[in-house]
Amino acid sequence: MPRFVSAKPDSRLIPLPWGTPLAEWPTEHLVALPRGISRHVVRFIRVGSSVYAAKEVIEHLALHEYRLLHDLMRMGTPSVEPIGVITKRVAADRTELDPILITRHLQFSLPYRSLFASGVRQDTVSRLIDAMVVLLARLHIIGFLWGDVSLSNTLFRRDAGSFAAYLVDAETGELHDALTNGQREHDLIVARTNLFGDFCDLQAGGMLEESLDPLHLVDMVETRYRELWSELTGVEEFSGSELGRIESRVRRLNALGFDVAELDIQTSEDASHIRIQPKVVDAGHHSRRLLRLTGLDTQENQARRLLNDLDTYRVRTGQQHLDEAIVAHAWLTDVFEPVTQIVPTELRAKREPAQLFHEVLDYRWYQSQRENRDVPLTEATHGYVRDVLRKLPDEAMSADALAPLEGRQLADPYDPSKGFLETSEEAPPFDPWEAAAEADEPEAGSGFFDVASLRAKAAAKEASKKDGTVKRSLAASVPAEVDTGD
Numbered sequence: 001m002p003r004f005v006s007a008k009p010d011s012r013l014i015p016l017p018w019g020t021p022l023a024e025w026p027t028e029h030l031v032a033l034p035r036g037i038s039r040h041v042v043r044f045i046r047v048g049s050s051v052y053a054a055k056e057v058i059e060h061l062a063l064h065e066y067r068l069l070h071d072l073m074r075m076g077t078p079s080v081e082p083i084g085v086i087t088k089r090v091a092a093d094r095t096e097l098d099p100i101l102i103t104r105h106l107q108f109s110l111p112y113r114s115l116f117a118s119g120v121r122q123d124t125v126s127r128l129i130d131a132m133v134v135l136l137a138r139l140h141i142i143g144f145l146w147g148d149v150s151l152s153n154t155l156f157r158r159d160a161g162s163f164a165a166y167l168v169d170a171e172t173g174e175l176h177d178a179l180t181n182g183q184r185e186h187d188l189i190v191a192r193t194n195l196f197g198d199f200c201d202l203q204a205g206g207m208l209e210e211s212l213d214p215l216h217l218v219d220m221v222e223t224r225y226r227e228l229w230s231e232l233t234g235v236e237e238f239s240g241s242e243l244g245r246i247e248s249r250v251r252r253l254n255a256l257g258f259d260v261a262e263l264d265i266q267t268s269e270d271a272s273h274i275r276i277q278p279k280v281v282d283a284g285h286h287s288r289r290l291l292r293l294t295g296l297d298t299q300e301n302q303a304r305r306l307l308n309d310l311d312t313y314r315v316r317t318g319q320q321h322l323d324e325a326i327v328a329h330a331w332l333t334d335v336f337e338p339v340t341q342i343v344p345t346e347l348r349a350k351r352e353p354a355q356l357f358h359e360v361l362d363y364r365w366y367q368s369q370r371e372n373r374d375v376p377l378t379e380a381t382h383g384y385v386r387d388v389l390r391k392l393p394d395e396a397m398s399a400d401a402l403a404p405l406e407g408r409q410l411a412d413p414y415d416p417s418k419g420f421l422e423t424s425e426e427a428p429p430f431d432p433w434e435a436a437a438e439a440d441e442p443e444a445g446s447g448f449f450d451v452a453s454l455r456a457k458a459a460a461k462e463a464s465k466k467d468g469t470v471k472r473s474l475a476a477s478v479p480a481e482v483d484t485g486d
């Protein structure tokens with residue numbers, strides 16, 4: 001009799017064929033979804049409308065990972081949600097089978113290989129790296145030593161114009177009260193080694209733009225991590241006449257998505273010298289504010305964008321004197337919900353509502369620029385659905401993943417690592433997930449939504465205005481802080 005260890009059991013899991021090795025499960029329980037490289041047998045299983053990831057792994061590791069993922073969830077760190085561990089599995093011939101760790105499939109998540117479609121831009125790579133670096137710093141802030149930082153052990157989700165990274169594999173992790181510098185350095189060395197391998201692998205597959213050198217990329221990861229860490233925890237000293245620097249430090253940290261729990265401020269006797277050191281806690285400053293105001297649970301950059309729109313709405317409708325929560329409610333019903341409701345039901349699996357809203361705001365901005373008028377939000381939403389959304393692959397889960405792709409078929413759609421049925425030497429490696437991600441970018445020059453050229457135009461305009469100074473911050477690369485008013 002298999003045994004279920006679970007804090008939140010899903011009884012629909014009980015009748016599944018636990019006595020069968022995971023690799024031999026009948027396909028009626030499985031769903032083919034993109035995923036990263038793994039050591040263990042990993043399958044996605046479907047019960048009702050829920051999808052779970054199942055990993056067959058030895059007992060002490062399964063339990064260790066289950067508990068760690070629990071701790072990470074409790075501390076609000078972006079990671080996959082543990083559901084349970086199934087132990088005491090026995091096959092029909094009485095041989096013992098390894099336990100299975102079940103986690104909830106992270107909806108709308110993209111393994112990195114899906115993102116590295118051929119010709120991935122430098123810009124996309126640096127956004128991915130930023131997401132990865134922020135994740136690593138967030139884990140280190142709470143005392144989590146990952147031990148196996150790699151692209152395959154990270155999932156990415158869209159977060160406005162950036163990405164948010166999630167930890168998917170905690171098997172090697174350790175939770176401490178706080179990490180020593182030596183422990184953090186250890187994780188960085190592991191990160192360098194693994195990521196170098198991941199990038200070389202992408203390069204060998206022709207998926208990395210030629211100008212992107214793996215060594216340069218891992219250097220970039222390390223430099224950015226160090227910059228972020230010193231921004232988060234470093235001591236800053238300045239003279240008593242520069243008090244504004246205290247506030248700017250806090251603002252910069254908030255903009256990076258971190259909160260300041262305490263600020264240790266020391267002043268010299270005559271107050272001419274000030275020394276500050278923040279104690280940063282893992283944040284979600286904006287997403288918490290948005291959640292409190294509207295009940296919308298979003299990523300940090302999406303929250304920032306939505307809050308911007310909320311603030312603009314407040315000014316536009318002359319409600320500055322009203323309580324923020326009341327205005328937020330009005331914005332939700334007058335602005336946000338109408339946009340999401342325009343989307344036909346069958347297209348709703350393509351984007352999370354918050355991401356969709358963000359993209360509609362972008363779409364409207366570009367259309368307004370192009371046509372030199374204020375495009376109403378409803379009109380822009382219809383345009384976005386027609387020109388963009390219809391053409392995107394599903395991100396919630398790709399139901400069409402089983403269909404043959406351009407005459408090619410996966411040897412085992414439930415295990416993409418097995419490659420394709422017939423492989424010709426000549427053809428470049430073809431990955432359906434990458435093809436789907438590629439289709440993601442609206443075609444350039446299609447006449448109605450040429451983002452690249454519009455972005456370039458907008459950037460040129462901005463640059464001429466600002467005399468060429470382009471401001472950029474780690475996690476806060478929301479595309480152009482534009483006025484989102486109707």
Ligand SMILES: Nc1ncnc2c1ncn2[C@@H]1O[C@H](COP(=O)(O)OP(=O)(O)O)[C@@H](O)[C@H]1O
Nearest residue numbers: 035036038039040053080103104105106152169
């Ligand atoms: N909960 C989940 N949601 C989405 N994808 C998942 C989930 N769990 C695992 N995966 C996918 O499966 C892959 C392998 O899982 P992982 O835990 O890293 O296995 P291993 O320990 O064998 O490396 C990951 O790279 C990820 O793409």
Ligand SMILES: [Mg+2]
Nearest residue numbers: 038152153169
């Ligand atoms: Mg792994």
